[in-house]
Amino acid sequence: ETGVTQTPRHLVMGMTNKKSLKCEQHLGHNAMYWYKQSAKKPLELMFVYSLEERVENNSVPSRFSPECPNSSHLFLHLHTLQPEDSALYLCASSQDVGASGTGGDTQYFGPGTRLTVL
Amino acid sequence: AQKITQTQPGMFVQEKEAVTLDCTYDTSDQSYGLFWYKQPSSGEMIFLIYQGSYDEQNATEGRYSLNFQKARKSANLVISASQLGDSAMYFCAMREGEGGTYKYIFGTGTRLKVLA
Numbered sequence: 527e528t529g530v531t532q533t534p535r536h537l538v539m540g541m542t543n544k545k546s547l548k549c550e551q552h553l554g555h556n557a558m559y560w561y562k563q564s565a566k567k568p569l570e571l572m573f574v575y576s577l578e579e580r581v582e583n584n585s586v587p588s589r590f591s592p593e594c595p596n597s598s599h600l601f602l603h604l605h606t607l608q609p610e611d612s613a614l615y616l617c618a619s620s621q622d623v624g625a626s627g628t629g630g631d632t633q634y635f636g637p638g639t640r641l642t643v644l
Numbered sequence: 645a646q647k648i649t650q651t652q653p654g655m656f657v658q659e660k661e662a663v664t665l666d667c668t669y670d671t672s673d674q675s676y677g678l679f680w681y682k683q684p685s686s687g688e689m690i691f692l693i694y695q696g697s698y699d700e701q702n703a704t705e706g707r708y709s710l711n712f713q714k715a716r717k718s719a720n721l722v723i724s725a726s727q728l729g730d731s732a733m734y735f736c737a738m739r740e741g742e743g744g745t746y747k748y749i750f751g752t753g754t755r756l757k758v759l760a
C-alpha cells in the first residue's frame with residue numbers, strides 16, 4: 527500500500543449505531559488530520575494529530591471521537607450521529623504541522639469515506 | 645469574513661489553453677502558507693502546489709504555477725496547456741497561525757471543465 531488509505535470507502539449507518547472510520551498513512555509522516563466535506567460547503571478541519579497528540583480540535587461535537595494510536599494510524603469513532611453528519615470524511619497526513627515557510631505541512635489525502643446517516 | 649475566497653464557482657477552458665483560477669485570502673499573520681488542491685470526481689484531494697508567505701518567487705510545479713501577489717493577498721493558480729484530465733474541482737487553502745497553533749482553511753472551490 528502506498529500513500530494514504532481509508533476504510534471503509536462507503537458507510538451507511540443508523541442514528542443509533544456505533545462505527546469507526548480508519549485511516550492509515552504509508553508516508554512516514556508525523557501529522558494526521560480528519561476533515562469533513564459536505565455538499566456546497568468548504569472543507570472543514572475536524573482534528574489534527576502531531577506525533578500522536580491532538581493539537582487541534584475545532585469545536586467538533588462529541589459524537590465524533592478521534593483516536594491516534596501511532597503516527598501511521600488514525601481512527602474516527604462515530605456514535606449516535608445525525609442525518610446532517612452525512613458527508614465525505616477525508617483523512618490526510620503531512621510531514622509536520624505548521625512547518626512555516628517550508629511546505630512541510632503539505633497534506634496528502636486519502637480517498638475518503640462517504641458516510642450516510644439514516 | 646471569508647478567510648479564503650474563490651469567486652469563480654465554475655470555469656470552462658479549451659483544451660491546450662491556459663486558465664487562471666482566482667484565490668484571495670485574508671490573514672493578519674506574517675507567516676502563512678498557501679496551497680492548491682485538485683479534487684477529481686473520484687473524491688481524492690490531490691496536492692498541486694505550495695507557496696510560503698516569505699517565498700519571493702512564484703511557485704511552479706510542471707504545468708501549474710502560483711501567481712502570488714502578497715500586497716493584494718491573492719494566490720491565483722495558473723494551469724498552462726490544459727488537458728481533459730484537468731477537469732475537476734480546485735481548492736485554494738491557507739495555513740495560518742504560529743507558536744504551535746495552526747488553522748487550515750479551505751475555499752469553496754472552483755469547478756473547471758476542459759473542453760475538447
